[in-house]
Amino acid sequence: MTAATLSVSRNSQMRAEAIAGYAFAMPALFLILILLILPIIVVFMISLTDYQLGALTWSWVGLANYAEMMADKAFLRSLANTFIYVAIVVPGSVGFALIIAILVQERTKSKAIYQTIFFLPVTTTLIAMSVVWHFLLNPSLGPVTSLARALGFGDFDVFGDPDLVLVGLAVIGIWQLVGFNMILFLAGLTAIPRDLYDAADIDGADGVWDRFARVTWPMLGPTTLFVVVTSTITAFRVFDTVAVITRGNPMGRSDVLLFTLYKVGFQDFNIGPASAMTIAFLVFVLVVALAQAFLIDRRTHY
Amino acid sequence: MADLTLSGISKTFGPTRVLNDVSLSVRDGEFLTLVGASGCGKSTILRVIAGLEPQDSGTVQIGGRAVDHLRPKQRNVAMVFQSYALYPHMSVHENMAMPLVMSRMSLAERLPLLGRVMPRRREVMKGINAEVDTVARQLQIDALLGRKPAQLSGGQRQRVALGRAMVRHPDVFLMDEPLSNLDAKLRVHMRTELTELHRRLGVTFIYVTHDQVEAMTMSDRVALMDEGRIVQLGTPADLYHNPSDLRVARFIGSPQVNIVSGTTQTKGIAVSDTVLPMQVGLPAGQVVSVGLRPESLSLDIVPGRARLTAKLAHVENLGAEVFLHFILPDSGDPLVLRATLDAFEAHRGRLDQAVALSVDTSRALVFDTAGHRVDSTGRMAAQRPMVQA
Amino acid sequence: MAPVPKSRPRRRTDRLVASLTAHFFLILGAAFILLPFVWMLLTSIRPASEVFTAGFNPIPSAFAGVENYSEALTKSPLLRFMANGVFVCLGILAVQLLFAIPAGYALAKLSFRAQPLIFALVLFGLTVPVQVTALPIYIALARLNLLDTYFAIMVPFFLSVFGIFLFRQFFKSFPQEIIHAARLDGFTETEIILRIIVPSAMPAIAAFAVFSITSHWNDLYWPLIVTTSPDHATPPLGMMIFRDQETGSNYGALMAGAAIITAPLIIAFLIAQRHFVRGITMTGVK
Ligand SMILES: Nc1ncnc2c1ncn2[C@@H]1O[C@H](COP(=O)(O)OP(=O)(O)O)[C@@H](O)[C@H]1O
Ligand SMILES: [Mg+2]
Numbered sequence: 001m002t003a004a005t006l007s008v009s010r011n012s013q014m015r016a017e018a019i020a021g022y023a024f025a026m027p028a029l030f031l032i033l034i035l036l037i038l039p040i041i042v043v044f045m046i047s048l049t050d051y052q053l054g055a056l057t058w059s060w061v062g063l064a065n066y067a068e069m070m071a072d073k074a075f076l077r078s079l080a081n082t083f084i085y086v087a088i089v090v091p092g093s094v095g096f097a098l099i100i101a102i103l104v105q106e107r108t109k110s111k112a113i114y115q116t117i118f119f120l121p122v123t124t125t126l127i128a129m130s131v132v133w134h135f136l137l138n139p140s141l142g143p144v145t146s147l148a149r150a151l152g153f154g155d156f157d158v159f160g161d162p163d164l165v166l167v168g169l170a171v172i173g174i175w176q177l178v179g180f181n182m183i184l185f186l187a188g189l190t191a192i193p194r195d196l197y198d199a200a201d202i203d204g205a206d207g208v209w210d211r212f213a214r215v216t217w218p219m220l221g222p223t224t225l226f227v228v229v230t231s232t233i234t235a236f237r238v239f240d241t242v243a244v245i246t247r248g249n250p251m252g253r254s255d256v257l258l259f260t261l262y263k264v265g266f267q268d269f270n271i272g273p274a275s276a277m278t279i280a281f282l283v284f285v286l287v288v289a290l291a292q293a294f295l296i297d298r299r300t301h302y
Numbered sequence: 303m304a305d306l307t308l309s310g311i312s313k314t315f316g317p318t319r320v321l322n323d324v325s326l327s328v329r330d331g332e333f334l335t336l337v338g339a340s341g342c343g344k345s346t347i348l349r350v351i352a353g354l355e356p357q358d359s360g361t362v363q364i365g366g367r368a369v370d371h372l373r374p375k376q377r378n379v380a381m382v383f384q385s386y387a388l389y390p391h392m393s394v395h396e397n398m399a400m401p402l403v404m405s406r407m408s409l410a411e412r413l414p415l416l417g418r419v420m421p422r423r424r425e426v427m428k429g430i431n432a433e434v435d436t437v438a439r440q441l442q443i444d445a446l447l448g449r450k451p452a453q454l455s456g457g458q459r460q461r462v463a464l465g466r467a468m469v470r471h472p473d474v475f476l477m478d479e480p481l482s483n484l485d486a487k488l489r490v491h492m493r494t495e496l497t498e499l500h501r502r503l504g505v506t507f508i509y510v511t512h513d514q515v516e517a518m519t520m521s522d523r524v525a526l527m528d529e530g531r532i533v534q535l536g537t538p539a540d541l542y543h544n545p546s547d548l549r550v551a552r553f554i555g556s557p558q559v560n561i562v563s564g565t566t567q568t569k570g571i572a573v574s575d576t577v578l579p580m581q582v583g584l585p586a587g588q589v590v591s592v593g594l595r596p597e598s599l600s601l602d603i604v605p606g607r608a609r610l611t612a613k614l615a616h617v618e619n620l621g622a623e624v625f626l627h628f629i630l631p632d633s634g635d636p637l638v639l640r641a642t643l644d645a646f647e648a649h650r651g652r653l654d655q656a657v658a659l660s661v662d663t664s665r666a667l668v669f670d671t672a673g674h675r676v677d678s679t680g681r682m683a684a685q686r687p688m689v690q691a
Numbered sequence: 692m693a694p695v696p697k698s699r700p701r702r703r704t705d706r707l708v709a710s711l712t713a714h715f716f717l718i719l720g721a722a723f724i725l726l727p728f729v730w731m732l733l734t735s736i737r738p739a740s741e742v743f744t745a746g747f748n749p750i751p752s753a754f755a756g757v758e759n760y761s762e763a764l765t766k767s768p769l770l771r772f773m774a775n776g777v778f779v780c781l782g783i784l785a786v787q788l789l790f791a792i793p794a795g796y797a798l799a800k801l802s803f804r805a806q807p808l809i810f811a812l813v814l815f816g817l818t819v820p821v822q823v824t825a826l827p828i829y830i831a832l833a834r835l836n837l838l839d840t841y842f843a844i845m846v847p848f849f850l851s852v853f854g855i856f857l858f859r860q861f862f863k864s865f866p867q868e869i870i871h872a873a874r875l876d877g878f879t880e881t882e883i884i885l886r887i888i889v890p891s892a893m894p895a896i897a898a899f900a901v902f903s904i905t906s907h908w909n910d911l912y913w914p915l916i917v918t919t920s921p922d923h924a925t926p927p928l929g930m931m932i933f934r935d936q937e938t939g940s941n942y943g944a945l946m947a948g949a950a951i952i953t954a955p956l957i958i959a960f961l962i963a964q965r966h967f968v969r970g971i972t973m974t975g976v977k
Contacts, residue, residue: 016880018801018803021801021802022797024794028791029809029812031849031850035847039828053833103713117724119967120728125908125956127952128948129727131930133727135945141942144726175723187972193385198354198381198383199381199383202352202374202381218391218392244934265829
C-alpha cells in the first residue's frame with residue numbers, strides 16, 4: 001500500500017468515526033440543550049423581567065427581582081436557616097460517619113451487618129420515613145417524647161419549638177446521610193496500605209490518637225474533602241423533611257431555601273423572584289463545586 | 303547492637319500454620335538472610351520479631367532479653383518495607399524525623415497547633431533536625447529533604463526508607479524484600495550499597511528476599527525457608543555445596559541443579575547409561591536423586607571420571623559462558639552444562655550427535671526419596687538447622 | 692521452652708476491651724438508625740386505640756396488622772401510586788439508557804470535533820440540580836398543556852448527564868483493540884454498540900439502574916410541582932396525600948402505608964446489597 005492510499009484510508013476511517021460520533025452524541029446533546037442549557041438561560045432571562053405565568057406581555061426590569069429577593073425577609077430567613085441546617089448536618093454526618101467507618105472497618109464478623117444497618121436509610125423513601133420521624137417525635141403520642149417524659153426530661157415538642165426545629169430536621173438529615181458517608185470513608189480506609197500502620201507502629205506512633213493523626217486522617221484527606229462537599233450539597237438541598245413535617249413552621253423557623261423557592265415559584269407563582277432565587281441557588285452550588293475542584297488540586301499530595 | 307534469638311516460634315492464621323516451630327540465632331552484627339519462595343512465611347517472621355504480629359508460641363530475644371511483652375517501638379528494631387511505607391503526606395525530612403519525634407516529644411508537644419507553643423519543642427526539634435541531616439548526608443539524599451515521596455524515584459524512596467530506619471540507631475535492622483521494587487540494574491547496585499552500609503554500621507541485619515542471588519551475594523549466613531520452617535541455615539557456600547535437602551539444592555544456584563534419578567548399586571549409583579563411582583552407604587537397589595551442578599559436568603574427557611551420554615537440545619549463549627541444554631536419551635531428563643565459550647567452540651563440531659559428558663562425582667549431591675541428603679556413610683550430610691549456631 | 696510471657700494475655704484483654712467498646716458505640720448508632728424502621732413496623736400492627744395511650748411501649752397488646760394494612764390499601768390508592776412509581780422509574784431509566792449509552796460511547800471511543808465541548812457540558816451538568824431547571828421546564832409544560840401527565844413527571848430526567856459521564860468512564864477502560872478488531876471484521880459502529888459494548892457494560896448498566904431507580908422512586912420535589920391529581924402521583928407524593936387524608940386519626944394505617952411504600956426498595960436492597968451500595972455511592976466517582 002502506498003503512503004497516499006494509506007492516508008486516504010486513514011482519512012476515511014476518521015471521517016466515518018466522526019460521523020458516528022456526531023450521530024451517537026447528537027440525541028444526548030439535544031437533550032442537554034433543551035433540558036439543561038436552555039432552561040438555565042431562560043430562568044436567568046426571566047429573573048430580569050416581570051414575566052407572570054400565562055401573561056402575554058412582559059418587560060425587562062433589570063435587577064428588580066434580585067432587589068426584591070434581597071429585601072424579602074422570608075427569603076433571607078430561609079437562607080439563614082439553610083446555612084444553620086448545613087452547619088449542623090455536615091459536621092454531624094461527616095464526623096459520625098468517620099467514627100463509624102473506623103469502628104466498622106476493624107470488625108471482622110459483624111462488619112457486613114453494621115454496614116447494612118447504617119446504609120438502610122440511604123435507600124429508603126425519605127418522605128415515608130419523615131412521616132415516621134414526625135410520629136416518633138410527636139409531642140403527645142410519640143414514643144421518644146414519652147420516653148423522655150418518663151425519664152424526667154419534661155415535655156418537649158421538637159418540631160413545634162422554634163429553637164429546636166432545625167436541630168430536629170438536622171437529626172433526620174444526619175440519620176439519612178451518615179450511612180452514605182460511611183461507605184465512602186470505608187472505601188478510603190481500605191485504600192490505606194497496611195504497611196503504613198506497621199511503619200507507624202515501629203516508629204512509635206502506636207496509640208489510637210497517633211495512628212489516627214499520623215496516618216488515618218492525612219491519608220483520608222481527599223476522601224474527607226469529597227464527603228464534605230457531597231454532604232454540603234445534599235444538606236443544602238434539604239426539602240423533603242420540611243415539606244412533610246414542618247412546612248416552614250413554627251414561625252418560619254424551618255423555612256429552607258428550596259422550600260421557599262417552591263412556595264414562591266409553584267404555590268404563589270411569583271415567577272420573577274423565584275427565578276432570581278433559582279439563580280442564587282445555582283451560584284451557590286457552582287461555588288461549592290469550584291471550591292471542590294480547587295481544593296482537590298491542592299490537597300492531594302500523591 | 304545485639305544478637306537475636308528466636309526459639310520455637312509458631313504462628314497460625316485461622317486454619318493455616320504459617321510458622322512452624324522456627325528457631326534461629328543471629329549473631330551480633332551479622333547479616334542474616336531469610337530466603338524462600340513467596341508465601342513461605344518470611345515476612346511473618348520479621349513481623350513477629352518487630353512485634354507487629356504476636357506469635358502463638360515461642361520467644362523472641364534481642365540482646366539476651368525476651369521482648370515478647372514489648373511493643374514494636376520498645377524493641378528498638380527498624381524495618382524497611384517492600385513498599386517502603388513512606389508517609390505520602392510528609393516530606394522526606396518529616397518521614398525520617400518521625401521515629402525521633404515520636405520518641406522524644408510528649409503527646410502535647412506533638413499536637414498540631416498547641417505543640418508549637420510548648421517550651422521545650424524548639425530545642426528538641428533542633429536536635430532531631432541535626433540528626434536527620436547527618437543521616438541524609440550519609441545516604442546522599444540531603445538535597446531531597448524538602449520533597450514528598452511522590453516526587454522521588456524508586457531508588458531515592460529506597461534511601462529515604464533506609465534513612466528513616468537509620469536515624470533511630472536500632473539494635474536490629476529488619477528488611478523485607480527492600481530491593482524487589484527496583485529495576486534490575488539499580489537492584490544490583492543497591493546490593494553492594496547495602497552490604498557496604500551493613501559493614502559501616504556494624505549492626506545486626508535480618509534481610510528477607512525470595513531472590514537466591516541476593517541471599518548468596520550479600521549475607522554472612524542464609525536461612526532457607528519452606529512452608530513455615532527453616533530448612534537449612536548456613537553460609538552461602540554451605541547452602542550451595544552442601545545442601546541438606548533437595549529443596550535447598552533446587553532453590554540455590556542458577557541455572558538450577560540438574561536432578562537425575564539413579565539406583566544404588568554395590569559399586570556406585572546407576573544413572574542413565576553409566577554408573578557413578580560413589581559410595582553412599584545405602585543398600586543396593588534404592589532409588590535416589592542425584593544432583594549435578596552445571597559446572598560439575600564437562601565436555602572435555604577427564605580420565606577416571608564417569609561419562610554420561612547425552613544429546614544437545616539447545617544452546618543459551620551468555621557471551622563469556624554458555625549453558626548447554628542436553629537431554630538424557632533414555633529417561634528424557636534435561637541436563638544443563640556450564641562451559642566457557644572456548645570449550646564450547648572447541649567441541650562444537652561433534653555436538654550434533656550424542657556425546658559423552660564427564661561427571662565430577664566428588665561434587666555430586668545424593669538425596670533419598672524423602673529429599674534428604676545422604677552422604678557416603680548413608681547419614682545426613684549437612685547439619686539440620688540449630689538453635690545455637 | 693521459654694514460658695509464655697505474662698504480658699501477652701494483657702494484649703488480648705486490651706483487644707477485647709477495644710472490641711467491646713466499639714460494639715457498644717456501633718450498637719448505639721445502629722439502634723438510632725433502626726429506631727424509625729422498628730417503630731414503623733410495630734405501630735403498623737398496633738390497634739388504633741393503643742396508639743393514643745401507648746407512649747413508650749414497644750410491644751403491641753394485640754395484632755392489628757390486618758386492619759391497618761387493609762385500611763392503608765383501601766383508603767387511598769397506594770397500589771396505584773406504587774404502579775405509577777414503577778412506570779415512571781422504568782420509563783425514565785429506559786430513555787436515559789437509550790440516550791446515555793451511545794453518547795457515552797461517542798465521548799469515550801470516537802473522536803470528533805465537538806467532543807471536548809460536549810464533555811465539558813456534561814461535567815457542568817453534573818453540578819446542576821433539578822431545582823435549577825424546574826421553573827422554566829414547568830412553564831414550558833404549562834404552555835404545552837402537559838402538566839399532570841406521566842410525561843411531565845418524567846421529562847426532566849430523560850437527560851442523565853451522570854449516566855453519560857458514568858458510561859463514558861466505563862467505556863474509556865474498554866480495550867480499544869477489541870473495537871478495532873470489530874471494525875476490521877466489518878461491524879458498523881451501531882453493531883459495535885449493540886453487540887460488543889452493551890453486553891460488556893452490564894455491570895455499569897446495573898449500577899446505573901439502581902442509582903436511577905432509587906433516586907426517582909424517592910423523588911418528591913418535581914412530582915409535587917407537576918402533579919395535581921392523585922392519578923399520576925408517585926409513591927412519595929402518594930404518601931403525602933395519604934398522610935393529609937389521615938390527619939393524625941389513624942397512625943396504625945399511616946405506618947402501614949409507610950411500610951408498604953418503603954418495602955420494595957428495602958427488600959431489593961437487602962437482596963442485592965452490593966449492587967445497591969455500588970450504584971448509590973457511584974456518585975463517588977465524580
Ligand atoms: N494477616 C494475615 N492473615 C492471614 N494469612 C496471612 C496473613 N499474613 C500472611 N498470611 C499468610 O501467611 C503465609 C506467609 O505469608 P508471608 O509471611 O507474607 O510470606 P512471604 O513473606 O514469605 O512471602 C501466606 O500464605 C499468607 O497468605
Ligand atoms: Mg513477604
